[in-house]
Amino acid sequence: MTVLLATDPARWREAASVWRSWAGAAGRWAADVRACAARLRSVWTGAAADAVAARLGRLLRRLDLFRLGCWAADQALSEFAAAVARARPRDDLSSAMAAAAEASRLLDELFLTSAAPPAIAPPACTASPAEVSRCWRALSPAQQDWLLVTEPGSIGSLDGVPAAARDRANRLLLDGLRIEGSLRDWLADGEGPRAYLLRIDPAGEGRAVVALGDPDRADHVVTQVPGMTADLASLGGELARARRLAVRAGELAPEEATSAVLWLGYDAPDFLGEASGRAAAQAGAPALRRFQDGLRATHEGRPARQTVLGHSYGSLVVGMAAARPGLAADSVVFVGSPGVGVDHARDLSVPPGEVWATTSVTDVIQWAAVSPRSLAEDVVVSQVWPAAAALAFGRPEDDLWFGGNPAGPAFGARTFASQAGAGHLGYWDEGGPALDALTNITLGRTDVIPR
Known part of the structure; x- marks a missing residue:
């Protein structure tokens, strides 16, 4: 036990990084094999060519399986390093010992079994996350x-499949996609909580779901929904904001695990x-509800506290998801909102006292997103009483474009x-009161938030 407390988490993160690099190398080998196979098929036909193609196909499958094993080792070592880091300040070995046992089990199982077709039908995309979870288990x-090797596209996007499995499937899938931007760098980055790729879809402007820290093992999970102009190309800035929240949670509650999820699923x-x-x-609202249900279905141990945070137009997505009963969230937070689709917090199916909101006095959204009725009233006031024009147009409105102002008193x-x-x-700026408030809401420490 003393040895475990004395171990340096950075050494384990370095080991995880090595496994990630092996997965990357195997991916480059696989790309070379695929290119070679394509060239052969273009100039060679017949039975012998078919036999060679079949053998190359088996080699590619083995390379993909090897990569799955590398990422599994990366996940196990990364989470073990995080558990050790949480345990060291408190001399509390329970979580670190549990993580060590799980890491040891996963590492013992690596590369010892061959993939085999399932004897039962794989999970259907129309099944509920709870049904998907039962089928997967x-x-x-x-x-x-x-299934991860042969159907990464369907399994990687399936709510109800564990985050670790979805991450490996989506990393395989990412190899075949032409995606510009910083996503690949984030997945390879060894700084901060490990990134889990829970969805990737390049269609249109692109969709992606990335968790910083394993949500299936976290004590607290915050799902952050971005707003207008969010896409794969701009994902780096959104992920940076999510990481600040995850890192601050580790500073304020080092003994607890927090996962910050960037949900660009719409x-x-x-x-x-x-x-x-x-x-x-x-x-987007039904997809967000399904994702939250999936977090509940795949979580290990005691249920996590789940918070859903909507920024800008993303707050409307969250509001519409929360307007119907059954959203799997313990709290919802609206930041810089143009309205959330309802006029009062009581119209949201959220536990009492767990609807939160803020808008900075310098956030243009509170003036740019006024409702047509409020705008007309301000125009009338300014024309009838010109001296009151500054007051009419210079204060935040209670009625915004998509309903009541969630940061307003009404x-x-x-x-x-x-x-x-x-x-x-x-x-999300470091050192600001908003970041601390968002973090404490995520942690359930709502009694320490200044109003």
Whole structure:
């Protein structure tokens, strides 16, 4: 036990990085084999060519299985390093010992079994996350690996499949996609909580779901829904904000595990014209609800506290998801919101006292997203009483484009402070009151949040 407490988590993170690099090397080998196979098929036909193609196919499958094993080792070592880091300040070995046992089990199983086709039908995309989870758990490790290798696109996006398995499937899938931006760098990065790729879809502007820290083992999970213009190309900035929250949670509650999820699981509006309508939010809300159900279905041990955070147009997605009963969330947070689809906190199916909101005094959203009625009233006031024009147009409105202002006194949410200079994107700035408030809400420490 003394040895475990004395171990340096950085050494284990370095070991995890080595396994990630082996997965990358095997991916490059596989790409070379695929290119060679394609060239052969273009100039060679017949029985012998078919036999060679079959053998190359088996080699590619083995390389993919090897990569799955490398990523599994990376996951195990990364989570063990995080558990040791949490245990050291408190001399508490229980979580570290549990992580060590799990890591040892996973490492012992690596590369010892061959993939095998499942004897039962794989999980269907129409099944509920709970049904998907039961089906997945009924498969043997060899059958699970077969599905990860042969159907990474369907398994990687399936809510109800564990985060570790989805991450490996989606990393395989990512190899065949032409995606620009910083996503690949984030997945290879060894700084901060390990990234789990829970969905990747390049269609249109692209969709992606990335968890920083394993949500299936976390004590707290915050799902962050970004707003207008969010896409794969801009994912780096959104992930940086999510990581600040995850890192701050580790500072404020080092003994507890927190996973921060960036959920770009909907087609965010690109322009003001699109953002003036509810169509994108209406399409995204059911997917967000399903994702939250999946977090509940795959979580190990005591249920995590689940928080859903919506920023800008993303707050409308969250609001519409919470307007119907059954959202798997212990709290919802609205930041820099243009309205959330309802006029009062009581219209949201969230535990009492767990609707939170803030808007900085320098956030343009509170003036740019006023409702047509409020705008007309301000125009009338300014024309009838010109001296009152500054007051009419210079104060935040209670009625915004998509409903009541969640940060206003009439909405009924619990409001919290954000720095005056936050603007529209600065709520996650280090050292600011908003970041601490968001973190404490995630941790369930709502009694320490200044209003």
